[in-house]
Amino acid sequence: MIAADQAQRSATAPGDSTGKLFVGMDIGGTKTAAVVIDEAGNLGAETLLPTAQGNDGVLNTAEQALIALAEQTGCAVSDFTAAGIGIPGQVDSAHGIVRYAYNLSVQSLNLASLLKERTGVDIAIENDVTAAAVGAAHLMQLNGSVAYINLGTGLSAGIVVDGKPWRGAQGLAGEVGHLPVDPRNRPCPCGQRGCLETVASGSALKAYWPAGGEHPGWVLAAAVADGDADAKLAFDLLVEGAASTVRAMGVVMAPDAVVIGGGLRKIGAPLLDGIRAQLAAWEAESPFLSGFTLSQKLQVLPEGMPAATVGAALSPRV
Amino acid sequence: MIAADQAQRSATAPGDSTGKLFVGMDIGGTKTAAVVIDEAGNLGAETLLPTAQGNDGVLNTAEQALIALAEQTGCAVSDFTAAGIGIPGQVDSAHGIVRYAYNLSVQSLNLASLLKERTGVDIAIENDVTAAAVGAAHLMQLNGSVAYINLGTGLSAGIVVDGKPWRGAQGLAGEVGHLPVDPRNRPCPCGQRGCLETVASGSALKAYWPAGGEHPGWVLAAAVADGDADAKLAFDLLVEGAASTVRAMGVVMAPDAVVIGGGLRKIGAPLLDGIRAQLAAWEAESPFLSGFTLSQKLQVLPEGMPAATVGAALSPRV
Numbered sequence: 265m266i267a268a269d270q271a272q273r274s275a276t277a278p279g280d281s282t283g284k285l286f287v288g289m290d291i292g293g294t295k296t297a298a299v300v301i302d303e304a305g306n307l308g309a310e311t312l313l314p315t316a317q318g319n320d321g322v323l324n325t326a327e328q329a330l331i332a333l334a335e336q337t338g339c340a341v342s343d344f345t346a347a348g349i350g351i352p353g354q355v356d357s358a359h360g361i362v363r364y365a366y367n368l369s370v371q372s373l374n375l376a377s378l379l380k381e382r383t384g385v386d387i388a389i390e391n392d393v394t395a396a397a398v399g400a401a402h403l404m405q406l407n408g409s410v411a412y413i414n415l416g417t418g419l420s421a422g423i424v425v426d427g428k429p430w431r432g433a434q435g436l437a438g439e440v441g442h443l444p445v446d447p448r449n450r451p452c453p454c455g456q457r458g459c460l461e462t463v464a465s466g467s468a469l470k471a472y473w474p475a476g477g478e479h480p481g482w483v484l485a486a487a488v489a490d491g492d493a494d495a496k497l498a499f500d501l502l503v504e505g506a507a508s509t510v511r512a513m514g515v516v517m518a519p520d521a522v523v524i525g526g527g528l529r530k531i532g533a534p535l536l537d538g539i540r541a542q543l544a545a546w547e548a549e550s551p552f553l554s555g556f557t558l559s560q561k562l563q564v565l566p567e568g569m570p571a572a573t574v575g576a577a578l579s580p581r582v
Numbered sequence: 583m584i585a586a587d588q589a590q591r592s593a594t595a596p597g598d599s600t601g602k603l604f605v606g607m608d609i610g611g612t613k614t615a616a617v618v619i620d621e622a623g624n625l626g627a628e629t630l631l632p633t634a635q636g637n638d639g640v641l642n643t644a645e646q647a648l649i650a651l652a653e654q655t656g657c658a659v660s661d662f663t664a665a666g667i668g669i670p671g672q673v674d675s676a677h678g679i680v681r682y683a684y685n686l687s688v689q690s691l692n693l694a695s696l697l698k699e700r701t702g703v704d705i706a707i708e709n710d711v712t713a714a715a716v717g718a719a720h721l722m723q724l725n726g727s728v729a730y731i732n733l734g735t736g737l738s739a740g741i742v743v744d745g746k747p748w749r750g751a752q753g754l755a756g757e758v759g760h761l762p763v764d765p766r767n768r769p770c771p772c773g774q775r776g777c778l779e780t781v782a783s784g785s786a787l788k789a790y791w792p793a794g795g796e797h798p799g800w801v802l803a804a805a806v807a808d809g810d811a812d813a814k815l816a817f818d819l820l821v822e823g824a825a826s827t828v829r830a831m832g833v834v835m836a837p838d839a840v841v842i843g844g845g846l847r848k849i850g851a852p853l854l855d856g857i858r859a860q861l862a863a864w865e866a867e868s869p870f871l872s873g874f875t876l877s878q879k880l881q882v883l884p885e886g887m888p889a890a891t892v893g894a895a896l897s898p899r900v
Contacts, residue, residue: 354873364873409750423835432727432836436874439833444826447765455868508762515757516834517741518750550773555672555682556754 285337287347287385288399288577289329290392291315291322293367293417298329299573300337300344307570309336317369322351326375327382342384348579349375349387350395350572355435357579360389367417388580392572393438393525394429397422398582399575400523400565408520411513412565413440415506415528419461421513428582440512441465446505460512464505466528473498481528488534502528503538510543514558522558525565536564603655605665605703606717606895607647608710609633609640611685611735616647617891618655618662625888627654635687640669644693645700660702666897667693667705668713668890673753675897678707685735706898710890711756711843712747715740716900717893718841718883726838729831730883731758733824733846737779737786739831746900758830759783764823778830782823784846791816799846806852820846821856828861832876840876843883854882 285308289298296315300308311332316325326349334341353365360376376387390398397412401424410424419441423430430437441461442454450471452459462468469480473494476483480498487495510522524536540559547554565571603626607616614633618626629650634643644667652659671683678694694705708716715730719742730740737759741748748755759779760772768789770777780786787798791812794801798816805813828840842854858877865872883889 421834430835433838434836434873434875436836437834439836439870439874442868442870443763443830443833445761445763454870456864456871512761512830513834515761516739516755516831517748518752518754518757520751546774550760552757552760552772553774555752556757557752 284345285339285343286577286580287330287333287344288395288573288575288579289326289347289349290395290572290576291326291349291351291368292392293352296325296329297570297573298333299570299577300333301574301577307574309333310573311336315368319370319373322365322368322370322373322375323378323382326379330383330385344385346386346388346580347379348395348576349379349389350392350576350579351375351389352392355389355391355394355431357388357390357429357431357435360387362389386580390429390576390579391422391431391435391438392576393420394422394424394431394435395575395579396525396565396572397424397438397523397575398427398429398578399571399573400424400525400569401427401521402578403569403571403574404521404523404563404565406521406523409517410521410523411438411510411517411519412523412525413506413509413513414526415464415466415524416526417466419465419509421509423517423519429579440509443512445508445512460505460509463501464509468505469498469502469528472501481531485531485534499534499538503535503542506535507539507542507546510539510558510562511546511553514556515553518556519561521563522561523563523565525571529564530567536562602663603657603661604895604898605648605651605662606713606891606893606897607644607665607667608713608890608894609644609667609669609686610710611670614643614647615888615891616651617888617895618651619892619895625892627651628891629654633686637688637691640683640686640688640691640693641696641700644697648701648703662703664704664706664898665697666713666894667697667707668710668894668897669693669707670710673707673709673712673749675706675708675747675749675753678705680707704898708747708894708897709740709749709753709756711738712740712742712749712753713893713897714843714883714890715742715756715841715893716745716747716896717889717891718742718843718887719745719839720896721887721889721892722839722841722881722883724839724841727835728839728841729756729828729835729837730841730843731824731827731831732844733782733784733842734844735784737783737827739827741835741837747897758827761830763826763830778823778827781819782827786823787816787820787846790819799849803849803852817852817856821853821860824853825857825860825864828857828876828880829864829871832874833871836874837879839881840879841881841883843889847882848885854880 421438446458543559739756764776861877
């Protein structure tokens with residue numbers, strides 16, 4: 265178990281470690297973050313690179329990240345015992361293949377075997393949100409079943425059971441963002457209408473509040489506090505949609521813990537308080553729903569906690 | 583593994599068995615069914631009793647069922663190695679307590695320990711739909727994860743993973759019937775509005791098609807075939823709601839198999855064909871949704887397959 269405080273920064277210089285070294289990498293649409301973790305869970309070197317697009321771009325980025333980490337650690341790339349990579353899209357962990365990672369311009373990439381050919385390092389891959397869920401459960405020391413809801417540009421969830429990822433058939437578990445529930449029935453990029461992602465996501469926020477600019481999540485809370493009516497409406501829709509997402513995960517799987525992650529969580533206390541208040545209001549109307557105690561189970565991924573990379577680093581071992 | 587054909591009726595007289603004997607019991611709102619199964623999975627004695635209401639009524643019914651099975655088997659009640667009981671409501675399997683079984687007039691009943699005191703038999707209890715899901719997965723030989731959707735008077739699901747029940751916190755997993763999705767927003771007994779149960783259940787069918795009488799599911803297909811417009815509307819709503827339920831379970835957990843069970847499945851081929859066609863239509867509009875292959879994964883619990891009692895009999899051992 266990596267304690268949350270340890271994970272923030274280890275006092276041990278990574279080069280001092282005598283045990284196995286693992287790499288955890290989170291390949292995002294614009295940036296790739298990677299860290300080195302030893303067997304005891306101490307964080308060592310870390311790097312952040314721009315992500316290049318396409319199959320070759322992604323492979324080059326991952327290889328560059330490994331090289332940068334090896335240089336910082338003072339070892340050869342092939343000295344890493346294994347690397348775990350979280351990546352968007354439909355991930356076949358058993359075969360190391362990622363498909364339909366649209367924001368990386370990747371249709372299908374045999375990432376694990378091709379990166380191993382280049383580097384000599386054993387590679388495990390995981391859907392990025394599932395990896396973050398594993399990391400969050402580990403760092404937040406959550407036992408049992410965890411629903412990790414990623415409020416990012418899109419909306420999806422990762423499910424962890426007793427520390428292990430629940431991947432589902434075709435690696436598709438947790439795609440709650442594509443559950444149609446919203447009577448406004450707006451078209452979703454997935455081809456359906458009224459999906460939760462059309463209400464509770466960064467892309468939804470942009471659509472509902474164009475005045476918020478390129479990163480509406482960064483300025484939403486301030487605009488609401490300033491009395492901006494459009495911002496307030498967008499905020500309320502986001503809160504209701506996020507609460508609906510928690511409820512959907514809740515009634516289907518009855519998780520032991522619910523964690524809100526993703527970039528929009530940085531909206532901060534108003535968002536978490538809003539979701540919790542909406543859930544509590546629904547629970548007040550429904551004794552049945554209150555049995556799930558979702559409003560009490562709700563937590564937010566703490567700022568600065570490296571769930572995505574730590575979860576990826578764990579993936580070769582779970 | 584009990585093969586499906588064996589489970590229908592064993593050629594072996596139960597008294598001939600020299601191994602352990604298990605009882606599987608399904609306590610329903612009006613009737614209680616129970617069977618004896620030996621270690622090899624052969625079905626022996628069976629009984630069907632009216633269910634008496636309230637804590638004492640339920641205990642008496644369960645005890646009577648055990649006595650009747652022992653008499654038929656030619657053994658003492660205490661000769662049964664263990665009994666598994668499926669029962670509606672919120673079931674705490676770890677402590678053997680059932681709560682909020684409204685259609686049995688039970689608020690809270692320490693069923694396992696009180697029945698063991700009366701009979702000397704070890705008792706395991708399980709939510710009735712979860713038990714049926716375990717039985718269906720076993721009898722239909724479904725590996726991996728199974729979403730078993732029970733279209734009964736109400737609507738709920740049971741989840742099985744590698745043969746074991748996924749109970750969720752407070753035993754509440756699978757309560758997909760109380761996911762609000764329907765824009766008609768009809769009140770649900772749970773206190774919410776527009777729940778899937780208000781569209782896809784026997785009680786919903788009664789509300790939408792009062793002319794169908796006390797058991798509308800029994801006469802619905804014939805009325806639709808006869809060109810009854812009201813019946814057709816109710817049927818279409820049921821099909822769409824059931825397909826929405828499959829989709830909700832699908833996107834959250836990405837199951838390996840989906841089984842339709844419950845009394846309404848007896849509507850027969852038109853229902854299953856209708857749900858499959860609705861899913862296929864949604865999949866045609868959404869390449870993303872088609873990745874879950876829900877329309878292909880959909881199966882119906884075969885007529886006469888004793889999933890509920892067999893699943894209950896397995897519960898002391900899973």
